Amino acid sequence: MAQALQGTVALVTGASSGIGEATARALAERGAQVAVAARRKDRLDALADDIGGLAIEADVTDREQAVGAIETTVKELERLDIVINNAGVMLLGTIVDAPTEEWDRMFDLNVKGLMYVAHAALPHLIKAAENEPRRVADLVNVSSVAGRRVGVGGGVYQATKHAVGVFSEALRQEVTERHVRVALMEPGAVATELTHHMRPEIRDALSSAALGNEILQSEDIADAIAYMVTRPRHMGINEMLIRPTEQV
Numbered sequence: 001m002a003q004a005l006q007g008t009v010a011l012v013t014g015a016s017s018g019i020g021e022a023t024a025r026a027l028a029e030r031g032a033q034v035a036v037a038a039r040r041k042d043r044l045d046a047l048a049d050d051i052g053g054l055a056i057e058a059d060v061t062d063r064e065q066a067v068g069a070i071e072t073t074v075k076e077l078e079r080l081d082i083v084i085n086n087a088g089v090m091l092l093g094t095i096v097d098a099p100t101e102e103w104d105r106m107f108d109l110n111v112k113g114l115m116y117v118a119h120a121a122l123p124h125l126i127k128a129a130e131n132e133p134r135r136v137a138d139l140v141n142v143s144s145v146a147g148r149r150v151g152v153g154g155g156v157y158q159a160t161k162h163a164v165g166v167f168s169e170a171l172r173q174e175v176t177e178r179h180v181r182v183a184l185m186e187p188g189a190v191a192t193e194l195t196h197h198m199r200p201e202i203r204d205a206l207s208s209a210a211l212g213n214e215i216l217q218s219e220d221i222a223d224a225i226a227y228m229v230t231r232p233r234h235m236g237i238n239e240m241l242i243r244p245t246e247q248v
């Protein structure tokens with residue numbers, strides 16, 4: 001039987017670890033040719049070897065590098081059907097005493113980097129949606145449960161993810177009649193390297209917080225993203241919020 005994504009090309013950003021890496025594997029398993037982008041080239045090379053994909057070293061906070069990742073994908077793999085806009089950073093903490101440099105890092109990557117990648121990808125996605133093999137294209141923007149909730153201790157991270165939600169819905173309305181499906185993936189707690197970049201005192205407080213015993217694995221989210229992008233052409237999943245069952 002033909003695989004669901006046979007003949008398609010996908011780009012996954014932030015694919016050197018966590019959700020991005022698992023999603024690249026899930027899409028490759030379903031027959032897509034997958035380009036993987038991030039800054040840690042050694043990790044990307046190992047992944048690309050495993051899945052027969054294309055490794056692209058890119059810091060997507062740099063507009064030229066973000067555009068370059070899209071251009072390299074299209075040049076090497078000849079089309080672009082699916083983009084998983086996943087690269088992100090979470091630097092939690094209260095607003096009052098925050099080092100504002102952390103705010104720059106989060107907005108530069110979670111919001112502006114994601115928008116640069118989307119903008120550069122759209123002409124190619126629109127073109128792919130007009131052509132075989134699927135006559136539909138997918139842009140999945142990875143937000144978070146933090147894109148739906150507001151609370152103390154993560155205000156600026158939450159602000160970046162709310163921005164991703166607003167951008168995604170506006171873009172969805174703009175391109176959906178052209179069969180480019182813009183979707184939002186909103187995970188709850190997933191076991192990844194995401195917490196490694198925070199200030200140690202905040203990370204330690206978080207690890208003792210009550211998130212429940214069974215948090216999600218990257219493969220859980222990857223499986224859901226694969227589900228979203230393998231739906232029939234007439235069916236657009238706009239948004240998916242997935243929490244560990246024990247997460248309140």
Ligand code: NDP
Nearest residue numbers: 014016017018019039040059060087088144190192193194
């Ligand atoms: P990871 O830290 O494992 O993955 C983050 C990825 O982003 C890495 O591959 C990293 O690679 C990449 N990245 C970081 N900075 C840049 C940059 N400037 N340019 C390109 N790539 C970059 O964490 P997750 O897998 O958890 O995070 C993936 C997404 O999921 C994020 O958007 C996060 O906000 C979201 N999310 C995660 C949740 C969780 O609980 N884990 C919950 C909700 C949402 P490199 O350093 O090599 O560049």
